[in-house]
Amino acid sequence: MHSQYEISEKWVKASIVGTIWAASEIVLGSFLHNLRIPFSSNILTAIGVVILIATSYIWTDKGLFWRAGLICALMKTMSPSAVIFGPMIAIFSQAMLLEIAVRIFGRSILGYVLGAMLAMSWNLFHKIMNFIIIYGFNIVEVYADLLKYAQKQLNIVVDLVWSPILILLSIYCLLGIVAAIIGIRIGRKILKEPAENRTTHFNRSRAEQPNKTPFNYSIAWLFANLILMVTSLVLINFTAWTIWSSFITVIAAIWILRYKRALRQLSKPTLWIYFVAITMVTAFVVSKIQSQDLVNGLIVGIQMNFRAIAIILGFSVLGTELYNPKIRAFFLKTSFKQLPLALELSFESLPLMIAMIPELKVIVKNPVSIFYQIISQIEFRLAELKNFPSRKIFIISGAVGEGKTTQISKIVEFLKAQNIPVGGILSPRRMENDTTIGYDVVDIATSHRKQFLTLTTDPDQRSIGNYAIHPSGLQAGQAALTLEINHRNKVVVIDEVGKLELDNKGWANSLNELVDHSNLHMIWSVRTTFTEQVIQKWNLQDYTIYHLSEGENPKVGQAIAEQIYGKVPTPI
16 A cells, blocks of 8 residues: 555544444434433443543543544434434534543543533533524524523412523533443453553454445535535515515525435424424414514514524435545545545444444443443454555556456455455457457446446447447446445456556546555456556556466465455355
């Protein structure tokens, strides 16, 4: 791997810690929220605090908390929930607050407890700010007027406006203290354990990850959505209800047509329950307490809800566009280039971490021991990742008709049998009466097949040699080689790389993206006459060439797998 893609040990550690936290967020978070368990957000925050504090007894690197929080927040995109933007901000903020407290007060009981209290209290602040951002300051006025009205009707002396907030804040702080104490106990217990006893190998069974549906990302849409969102908020504040209601209805329809997330948000019953409830409560407060017209109260309530729809849908669609691989590639060119590499390690480890989480009844029975068992493994995982081989490129070199595609197909079959995720394309020939009449492109992940090259006698149609390119086949191949499709794969196959690519056509752009902006292992088939040119064009450093002129090697797949993962079973 080129030096510009090497990842620092601190980011590797953050990757491990962030992945453990993300696994709990994804698995337990979905479970808790689906059951509508009270204080579920606080339970998840407590788990994160315990993980961070306990691991800090093993690894004392400065900046580990916020890095782990950032990775966990970004991995929250794996969650089945459509609402991820808010939780992502919350996770990162909690990690930052714990980091700040420990920086100020040191790795002491005081630092950990204050940091945990701040991290837990963020949940309350986050909820209050969410309501203000979504519904505007009108929601504050409605809340205050409603409680003052209740205070007056019930003849209560205590200020009801602040009392519920202070009570909740006390509960959150108490939960933070409990989480800090558990984390400290686990961390101290792990330190007392001999280091050699903390290196039990992980169970390498792989959890199945859902295939991501291809999406046509667009930087233009990202900025357009941001402008539409801001415009809708401006119109709500400065125009008549007929204008802002029409505008938001139109942009909501546009977002629904382009983004599935927008439709999922609007289909949630809780959104419409809130819509009716807030409209009615606001109408009551404006007309009864503020002594204004009932119609004006209804308009204020509807205005708050339309603002909520614009904000909720807006953040949802912005979150979708921010997954754009071009944005990821941009960060690779900045001082944040370590982050995408750490995320690649995290996504590789995530199925492993999820598989380690036991059944709920086991967690409920003895949660502290579960934390200990998982966190005590981090040093082994660090050693494993540090010894993990860098990105390698394997070249299957041979002459025309020598069997490059056949060899690669066997390699793909072997890798899949070893549960090594493989993506990319194959280019099998189309034959007629022992004559090659064309080449197809096959998406390895989906097995979809398209015509790519067809023999032609028309000189005007020729794109390469005696063949014409089918645009649909070219597009299908390029789609199968994108980073967004392959980000969960370990190996990407490109069959074949040749004259088209050397002329910056065919799969050239896909190769540029994979070589420059990924840490994926790759297998290329290249004609012998082009091999040196291909190596020079892409400035390949860590590569291995298998020459078919020496005969087909049935153990190439095993050799490649061993370089990627270490020792593997002998193929049958």
